Amino acid sequence: MKPRHGLRMSSTTFDAQLDVATRVAAENPDLYFEIQSLNEYGVESLHALQAAVNRLCRSVHEGDAASFVAMMQRGNEYLRVRQAARDEASG
Numbered sequence: 532m533k534p535r536h537g538l539r540m541s542s543t544t545f546d547a548q549l550d551v552a553t554r555v556a557a558e559n560p561d562l563y564f565e566i567q568s569l570n571e572y573g574v575e576s577l578h579a580l581q582a583a584v585n586r587l588c589r590s591v592h593e594g595d596a597a598s599f600v601a602m603m604q605r606g607n608e609y610l611r612v613r614q615a616a617r618d619e620a621s622g
Contacts, residue, residue, distance in 0.1 A: 587602060
C-alpha cells in the first residue's frame with residue numbers, strides 16, 4: 532500500500548507513535564484478538580477509548596483549547612503515575 536500524501540513529513544511525536552503502531556501491527560493479530568476478546572474489561576476499555584477519542588475530536592472541531600489541554604494534562608498525569616509505579620515495581 533502506498534502512503535497517502537502528508538505521511539512523508541511528520542512530527543517526531545507522530546513518528547514515535549507510528550513506530551509503536553508498526554511494531555504492534557507486525558505482531559500476531561490472532562493473538563491480539565484473543566487477548567481483547569477474552570479480557571473481561573475489553574469492551575469497557577474500548578468504549579472508554581472511543582469516548583476519549585470523541586472528546587478529543589470535539590475539542591479540536593469546536594476550537595476548545597482548554598478542554599484539549601486538560602485532556603493532555605490528565606493523560607500526562609496518568610502516565611507519569613503509571614511509570615512511577617512501574618519503576619518502583621522493577622527497582
